[in-house]
Amino acid sequence: MIILRPVRLTDLNNIERLAIESGPMVCTLPAKREHLLRKIEQSVNSFDEDVFSPGEESYFFVLEDTTSGQIMGTGAINALAGYREAFYSFRNDILIHSSRELNIHSRIHALTLNHDLSDHSQLCSFYVDPNLYTTRFPALITLGRLLFMNAFANRFANEWMAVLPGIADANGRAPFWEHVGRKFFGMNYNQVEYYNGTRNKSFVAELMPHYPLYVPLINEEAQAVIGQVHQDAELQYQLLNDQGFEPDKYVEIFDSGPILTAPHNALALCLNMKTGSVVGKTLHADTKQYLIGFQAAKGFCAFIADGIQTEDQLIITKELMEEAGLRQRQPVWFLAL
Amino acid sequence: MMVIRPVARDDKQALLKLATKTGVGFTSLPNNESRLVERIERMIATWDGEAPIHDQGYLFVLEDSETQQVVGISGVEVAIGLTEPWYDFRVGTLVHASKELDVYTQMPTLFLSNDHTGYSELCTLFLDPDFRKDKNGHLLSKSRMLFMSTFEDKFADKLIAEMRGVSDQNGNSPFWESLGRHFFSIDFSEADYLTGIGQKAFIAELMPKHPMYVDFLTDEAKAVIAEVHESTLPARRILESEGMRYEGYIDIFDAGPTLEAYTKDLRIVRENELRKVVVSNDYEETESTLLIGNQSYKNYRAIIGCQPCNETEITLSPQQAETLCVGEGDFIRVAPLFAKERREELAQ
Numbered sequence: 001m002i003i004l005r006p007v008r009l010t011d012l013n014n015i016e017r018l019a020i021e022s023g024p025m026v027c028t029l030p031a032k033r034e035h036l037l038r039k040i041e042q043s044v045n046s047f048d049e050d051v052f053s054p055g056e057e058s059y060f061f062v063l064e065d066t067t068s069g070q071i072m073g074t075g076a077i078n079a080l081a082g083y084r085e086a087f088y089s090f091r092n093d094i095l096i097h098s099s100r101e102l103n104i105h106s107r108i109h110a111l112t113l114n115h116d117l118s119d120h121s122q123l124c125s126f127y128v129d130p131n132l133y134t135t136r137f138p139a140l141i142t143l144g145r146l147l148f149m150n151a152f153a154n155r156f157a158n159e160w161m162a163v164l165p166g167i168a169d170a171n172g173r174a175p176f177w178e179h180v181g182r183k184f185f186g187m188n189y190n191q192v193e194y195y196n197g198t199r200n201k202s203f204v205a206e207l208m209p210h211y212p213l214y215v216p217l218i219n220e221e222a223q224a225v226i227g228q229v230h231q232d233a234e235l236q237y238q239l240l241n242d243q244g245f246e247p248d249k250y251v252e253i254f255d256s257g258p259i260l261t262a263p264h265n266a267l268a269l270c271l272n273m274k275t276g277s278v279v280g281k282t283l284h285a286d287t288k289q290y291l292i293g294f295q296a297a298k299g300f301c302a303f304i305a306d307g308i309q310t311e312d313q314l315i316i317t318k319e320l321m322e323e324a325g326l327r328q329r330q331p332v333w334f335l336a337l
Numbered sequence: 338m339m340v341i342r343p344v345a346r347d348d349k350q351a352l353l354k355l356a357t358k359t360g361v362g363f364t365s366l367p368n369n370e371s372r373l374v375e376r377i378e379r380m381i382a383t384w385d386g387e388a389p390i391h392d393q394g395y396l397f398v399l400e401d402s403e404t405q406q407v408v409g410i411s412g413v414e415v416a417i418g419l420t421e422p423w424y425d426f427r428v429g430t431l432v433h434a435s436k437e438l439d440v441y442t443q444m445p446t447l448f449l450s451n452d453h454t455g456y457s458e459l460c461t462l463f464l465d466p467d468f469r470k471d472k473n474g475h476l477l478s479k480s481r482m483l484f485m486s487t488f489e490d491k492f493a494d495k496l497i498a499e500m501r502g503v504s505d506q507n508g509n510s511p512f513w514e515s516l517g518r519h520f521f522s523i524d525f526s527e528a529d530y531l532t533g534i535g536q537k538a539f540i541a542e543l544m545p546k547h548p549m550y551v552d553f554l555t556d557e558a559k560a561v562i563a564e565v566h567e568s569t570l571p572a573r574r575i576l577e578s579e580g581m582r583y584e585g586y587i588d589i590f591d592a593g594p595t596l597e598a599y600t601k602d603l604r605i606v607r608e609n610e611l612r613k614v615v616v617s618n619d620y621e622e623t624e625s626t627l628l629i630g631n632q633s634y635k636n637y638r639a640i641i642g643c644q645p646c647n648e649t650e651i652t653l654s655p656q657q658a659e660t661l662c663v664g665e666g667d668f669i670r671v672a673p674l675f676a677k678e679r680r681e682e683l684a685q
Contacts, residue, residue: 097521097542097543097545098543099542099543102531102543104521104543106520108519108545110547183442183444183552184433184444185438185440186440195438202435203435203440206433206435207433207434207435207438207440209433209550211446211548211549214519214545214547214549217515217519217549217553218553
């Protein structure tokens, strides 16, 4: 079976392979071994710690095929997007230019550099084996993390967000970068994404424009991609959007990809999540798909299974229950999909 | 003989006729009768001592003393921006640098400013194309400075002149198309007209308040920043030869340069001297052209002439004396019409 579980130090080689496959688009998963090792260590420590309010913790999950031991995908959460250093984004502002005398009232779209999102919890480092795109497992990575966040809400902020990759072609040319960032940085998009994943963020404050950028003045090719998601991330976008994440307010500073934000308590998952106990027995017809999360010896795990819900019990097949490492009547968090 | 004198009410028709020849981009002499009448009245009130400081301005006409035809106009506003904001873009620089990434970029940036508030302004210079000869343009432009020098305490310490920027025959300004156009949907010629009839502040309310990186403008727009319309080149040269300089300010609509100087640093102001008038027909013209102005505030007159002039006296013909409204023994102000380099150039 395929299960979402916390990363372990022994996953390093596997993750390094995934990071190379994912390319520069997932800047929060840079293919740099030392950096990945630090990320894994930080995650292990974060899961171990007793946390009463969000801080520097980062939780890193992997998607594992338990039969082969293969790692098929990754997904992480930063408890705070900007704990040690500010998290920068462009905010979509509407500036009103109005003159009663001339009977003109224009609304000018502007992008303003800000670090409003620093105190949001951030979903990041999402990557899934391309062979799994059409399966339910990308949903497992994303919704599984949200289930964890909801079950341990005191570890996270009240506002959550996710940065999705914007438009770039196969050669790593991002139109928004070409017409905006390049003017300030004088380097290629891939390179800046690499710096962004590996360096101290103070370079953003040093190099990015501090005044609002008037969107009508930006080259039209770049204007056209503001807030547009890369096609590889459309699925992820859809999953988050369905849960109630909204893309309207912020975009990423380098490729202007959408940043989805949501207040925690407005998410569908938070409204519909149930707590109860699991029961394993033989199942007949009328099953539904459920996302199930539980506390295992190795930490919070999640998987998707067919089941039947009765009051505060979730019934799944005994085989699956045992394969997941669950005991009869063990407490679980679950959500009908 | 060509003579400079204060504008009068009777000049209205002649000025309306001149205005039809100016074309787009010349904002301060709009082809609008009521605006013009208002302007003339404001000037007369200034000379009569009845205008408050923010309304004060002087307008001179260039007249052919034989035919009494008015062929040119030039003005000075005493203190700009005191009733409504006076806007410019300052072309500044923002440096973006990161030691860690080894990146250093200089970004020219436009900052909306009111920095010239309270300055005096040279404005409204226009000479009938048929009369663009015989140093008329120099007389028209520089006599204002001689007037300012003669009545120094009526003006601000600093002086600007806005130069008409680049636009094509159809009145399209590349700078406007790249910038102003986005903020409201009117043509440059309309914005220009509204500016001329005193609506500039309204328009400016619609302009971007935040600094703007020049790099985001089109190449065509970048190319015309601080450049003047070709028909304004002679005017720019005249002002520059008198010590006015582009100091990094441009017009918010067409990006024409604003030239500036301390009034006391203007060459005409530094070089003019008092001479006692000798009236005579018995003299030979010299090689150097002089700008000559009387000292009468209300009956101000200025002419040019190649008059003999020593340390104390200047010889004028009876016609010149009459035109200047002076007589034997009166004192007048005299300055070389051209800067030294230009005089040397002309002598060769």
